[in-house]
Amino acid sequence: MKTFLFSLIGCCLSIASFAQSVDKIDNISVQPIEHAAFLLGWGDQHFLFDPSTDPEKLKNLPTPNLVFITDIHGDHFNISSLQHLDLSQATLIVPQVVADQLPDSLKAKARILKNGEQTKLAGIQIEAIPMYNLPESAEAFHTKGRGNGYVLTLGNKRVYVSGDTEDIPEMRNLKNIAIAFICMNMPYTMTEKQAAKAVLAFKPKIVYPYHYRGQNGKSDLKAFQQLVHAGDPAIKVIIRDWYH
Known part of the structure; x- marks a missing residue:
């Protein structure tokens, strides 16, 4: 199994900007922002996920090249947050339900994926x-077909972002999958054991x-980490504070 280079490099942004430090995994950088929001870097490109947060953060x-939105819920999709970003070089990757709610100025930048x-x-x-949630039902928090998780292929590495799912x-x-971002929050998605x-x-x-x-x-x-390591100690679980 290939060994991945992992290191932490301090982020030079001020504390007032709410910036977190950046993790470097080979040629991919990971910067947590808040909850579902984070930034991936690859070469000179930057990919922003679910930037629904305080614009100060x-x-x-x-400047992002791609902005991914997974779902219509407010902790993933916020038009005001999007309008505070420099989207001059960006394409928005969105499900149809998000595209339907974008203003025309942002809708023109959207690429819809089912x-x-x-x-x-x-x-x-x-x-x-x-x-989506299990068992499937029309009353579920997340119904099948509405939102998207994403897999990105960055060079020879595949990165998975779960979105809200079981x-x-x-x-x-x-x-x-080289790197996976996995949700777990009840009653909306998964328990640590799931x-x-x-x-x-x-x-x-x-x-x-x-x-x-x-x-x-x-x-x-920590319980999640212990369960994963007990089942397969080769899987590296990286715990970061998404709520600093």
């Missing part, structure tokens, strides 16, 4: 992965638990 970020669709933008392959077959069947079982099924090399604040506080990330 976004203002010193690099579950199972793929596209190539900014030199990377992008796949839209289903995200441990669905489409996640468990993923292959060759998330660990899903991770052990598709065996990414590195896992970031994110989107882990739920109705009754934060999930127990």
Whole structure:
């Protein structure tokens, strides 16, 4: 199994900008922002996910090339937050339900993907992965087909972002994932045990638990880490504070 280079490099932004330090995994950088929001860097490109947060936490970020939105819920999609970003070079990757709510100025920048669709933008392959609750029902927090998780192929590494989902077959069947961002917050997505079982099924090399604040506080990330390591100690679980 290939060994991944992992290091932490201090972020030079001021404390007032709410910036977090950046993790460097080979040629991919990871910067948590808040809850479901984070920034991936690859070469000179930057990919921003679910930037629904205080605009102060976004203002010193690099100009994104792609902005991914997973769902219509307010912790993922916020028009005001988007309007505070420099989107001059950006394409928005969105499900149809998000595109339907964009103002015309942003709708023109949108590339709509349905579950199972793929596209190539900014030199990377992008796949839209289903995200939904089990058992499936019309009353679920997240219904199948509405929102997207995403897989990005960055060079020879595949990166998976779960969005809001339970441990669905489409996640468990993923292959060759280098880095996975896995949600866990009840009652909306998964328990720590569900998330660990899903991770052990598709065996990414590195896992970031994110989107882990739920109705009754934060999930127990250490318990998740222990469950994963007990099942497969080769999987590296990186715990970061998404709620600093």
